[in-house]
Amino acid sequence: MELTTKTLSILLSSVLLAGCTMPGSHISLGGKNVVQSDSESDSGQAENDISSRVNVYSLTPNTVTQFKKEQVTSRNNPELDETIAKYQYFIGPGDILNITIWDHPELTIPAGSYRSSSESGNWVHSDGTIFYPYIGTVKVAGKTVTQIRDEIARRLAKYIESPQVDVNVAAFRAQKAYVTGEINTPGQQPITNVPLTILDAINRSGGLAPNADWRNITLTRNGQEETISLYALMQRGDLTQNRLLKNGDIIHVPRNDGQKVFVMGEVNEPKLLKIDRSGMSLTEALSSVGGINELEADATGVFVIRGIKQNVQNTQTEQAMATHDNADNQPPPPIANIYQLNIKDATALVIGTEFDMQPYDIVYVTAAPITRWNRVVRQLLPTITGFNNLSEGLNYYMDLK
Structure with a gap:
């Protein structure tokens, strides 16, 4: 009897310990140097609670339009x-000009059969000038072809009566x-x-x-x-x-x-998605991972977690003014918005088609309460079974004695 009591005590203690054990990897903070900011050490647990820095919104037919981006419409410019x-091209260094003086072929270099107009034209030098017979250096950079034509005609008028000048760009390189x-x-x-x-x-x-x-x-x-x-x-x-x-x-x-969306939790195929050129809605994100796990998911708990970007300059200012904030008991700024969609009735997925995903959104589907309980039980079963076998063995040994 005494041995059975001890066995039951050990069994109960082990079950309690097993219930406190969580699955997955773990890192212990014991023996490590845990660094805290002054605001954390002064304000205590309240400010470290992430729940107080999250806004939660329910997605319903009446509210979903509030979160929808304004649609881009066709507009003139x-x-x-x-x-x-009013656009005009201004000549620059590297451009090549074609200059023609009508009725004066000696001043016009023909392109010919083996030379293109860009090869036979007037190259604009790095100082923005060209050289032309009779008139010498002409400043052309920063001018239009009309202005260049007028200047060349004016300067040639000293040597040619009423010169007919035509200027165009043979190659645009500036x-x-x-x-x-x-x-x-x-x-x-x-x-x-x-x-x-x-x-x-x-x-x-x-x-x-x-x-x-x-x-x-x-x-x-x-x-x-x-x-x-x-x-x-x-x-x-x-x-x-x-x-x-x-x-x-x-x-x-x-x-x-950067157009990433993370889908996790009780879905059939958790994975990372990319928003394509046409965008992505919440319903599209769920369908891309095969939908929710109908056996284990809590259909009332489809959440979209969207971080709130903090301006770096503002964040530094807030840290510098932390003492004033603490004096005024102002709460810290929110770090995320959470949008909840209840798809217990599958027709609510229509609401999800009106909710547009944004880069780095996290879609998380929670587990049903019975699923969480079953997971705890599955962890306890090996321990319970082992102690049952041990108890039966001890009882058999006591009977033999």
């Missing part, structure tokens, strides 16, 4: 149209824009007397590569970076996203590696 209408990144044919695009826009440059470069993030391309001009959405421009017809390119502009199309 009268400012760009006006700029293109100005160029650059298209880089996820483009089929990245490289430079010459800027000519025909206005070059972002859309023109992308098309001339062979279009977008399969992995292009067309919602976040950048235009860098004079060290200033601007984000442009080709999705809005090309898919939705928002012409306000288009720009007239200038010399030295850089268009960069990034990869869509």
Whole structure:
């Protein structure tokens, strides 16, 4: 009897210990130097509780529209149209000019059968000048062909009566824009007397590569970076996203590696997804992983966890003013928003089609209470079975005695 009591005591203690044991890997903080900030040590457990820094919103037919991004609509760009209408090309070093003086072939070098117009033309030197017979050096950089024509005609009038002058650009080499990144044919695009826009440059470069993030391309001009959405421009017809390119502009199309969505929890195939060019809704994300696990998931607990980006400068300011914040008992800023969708009724998946995913969203499906209990039981079963076998063996031994 005494042995049986001891056995039961050991069994009970082991069961309690097993119940406290959690599955998976573990790291112990014992013996390690745990660093705490001053605010954490002063404020205690309250500020370290992540639950107080999370906002939770329920996705219903009435609320989902509040979280939907404003749809891009087709818009004209009268400012760009006006700029293109007034566009003029200004000559620069490296350009080649064709200058023709009518009725004076001795002043016009013909291209001939073996020389192109660019080979026989007048090269603009690095100092922005060309040399022309009779009149000598002519400053052409920064001028239009009309201005150059008028100046050459005026200076030739001393030697030729009423000269008829024609000037055009045989080769555009002074100005160029650059298209880089996820483009089929990245490289430079010459800027000519025909206005070059972002859309023109992308098309001339062979279009977008399969992995292009067309919602976040950048235009860098004079060290200033601007984000442009080709999705809005090309898919939705928002012409306000288009720009007239200038010399030295850089268009960069990034990869869509940053367009990540993490789907975890009680789904059939947890994995990382990429938002494609047309976007992704919550329902699409769930369907891409085979849906929820109908046997183990809690259909009322489909969550989207979306981090709130903190401005670095503001964060540093908050840390510097931590003492004032503590004095005023102001709560710390939230770090995430959580959106909950209840799909107990499968028709609620229609609501999910109206909720757009954003990069680095986390879709998490919780386990049903019975599933969590079954997991605890599955952990305890080997221990209980082992002690049952041990108890039976001890009882058999006592009976033999």
